[in-house]
Amino acid sequence: MSVVAYQDLIQGPLRSFMELSKQIGGDVLAQANLVLAAFQAQVRYLELTACQPKPPKAQDIQYLTPTSEQISAIQQYRESHRTSPFFNHLSAISESIPALGWVAVSPAPAPYVKEMNDAGQFYTNRVLKEWKEKDKKHVEWCRAWVHVLSELQAYVREYHTTGLVWAGKGSAVAPPPPPPGAMPPPPPALPDTDFANMAIDDRSALFAEINQGEGITNTLRKVTADMQTHKNPSLRQAPAPAPVRGGAGVAGGVHKPLPQPGAGALPDKPPVFMRDGKKWLIEYQKGNPDLVVENADMNNVVYMYRCRESALTVRGKVNGVVLDSCTKCAVVFDNLVSSIEFVNCQSVQMQVGRMLRL
Structure with a gap:
């Protein structure tokens, strides 16, 4: 049935x-x-x-x-x-x-x-x-x-x-x-x-x-x-319980890692930092505090994806910034035309240098 x-x-x-x-x-x-x-x-x-x-x-x-x-x-x-x-x-x-x-x-x-x-x-x-x-x-x-x-x-x-x-x-x-x-x-x-x-x-x-x-x-x-x-x-x-940290902890709050190495963890892929048309792609960066986007245009979008323990500085005026599935990351920007978004992130920070439209 x-x-x-x-x-x-x-x-x-x-x-x-x-x-x-x-x-x-x-x-x-x-x-x-x-x-x-x-x-x-x-x-x-x-x-x-x-x-x-x-x-x-x-x-x-x-x-x-x-x-x-x-x-x-x-x-x-x-x-x-x-x-x-x-x-x-x-x-x-x-x-x-x-x-x-x-x-x-x-x-x-x-x-x-x-x-x-x-x-x-x-x-x-x-x-x-x-x-x-x-x-x-x-x-x-x-x-x-x-x-x-x-x-x-x-x-x-x-x-x-x-x-x-x-x-x-x-x-x-x-x-x-x-x-x-x-x-x-x-x-x-x-x-x-x-x-x-x-x-x-x-x-x-x-x-x-x-x-x-x-x-x-x-x-x-x-x-x-x-x-x-x-x-x-x-x-x-009550506040949500803090995830238990293990040697191969899984991003997103899974309580215990599986014994297999890397099971469920963020994929260890090569880091990406590139401009693709109007989009800046910063992906899989780990432990990099010196990421800088320069010479960006007003219609550009900066997209930071699955980065860990990294900091990004955006110089100039861009349309928007998106942090997606990032952990322990920070972003500093001068000026935004549209907005900044945080999607499925943990322990992230932002700092506005000049102007953010509300």
Whole structure:
């Protein structure tokens, strides 16, 4: 029954999204085809869960690999098309497609889907702002994608309320709906992760962690009722707990790193400092306090992406500055025509030399 409902989601909301993607074409359609492949991979996985008990972890990871590979392809497409005129479209999908990782979340996967949907709406709002007066198809496209994930959330809430349901006596969780107060704590336990404060890029690492193998269970521990905000309202008033630092800590507040070297950490890619038309790209800089943008024009935008422990000075007057997924960074600028934005950043600072329009 749950597989049929998932197929209805593909034939209904997702099909409408695909039709709008075809009308826009280009990079939007290319990435949308990868999205369709990801949903098709997941429905094949659900067909397995509907006809067999939960297999050993190694076998389950093998079953999940096709979906994981499609998610990675979607995100890589965005990274390799950063100069695309549809970059915000690509980002909206890339940031929210980890919603398909709900199969690895328990005991409440539906809220996780919603959180991924909300993450993508940061970029769909940008698309709406840019295109609402130019082409209404882009407005419809945004609404269609948000609707796909909303329907996915509703599906998960109805058929997999407390986690992915397997057939037979070996299922990992009780079938929904759970009787209040009667259901034993469902194994496996929820990972010790603060989803509310997790950076978006770390959310997208969900399937990458699945592919680590059986060692991933070393970082799991039980989440008790007093640690859950919906059961302990006092937690909502308290400040967010500081992330525990480890030798290979993960950006974005993941509590514990996996034992594998570099698992979930920011990718150690070559640093980038270049001018691409009207955009200055400063990416993957680490421990560099002497970054300077000079000879910029008023219509230029400075984009700083996934930098750590670095400082940027922007001399002259530019249109705007964006810091995206940066940690422990600072930016100093003389004059801005438009605005400065901080997206998914931690411990960042700014200093205005002359003028910032409010």
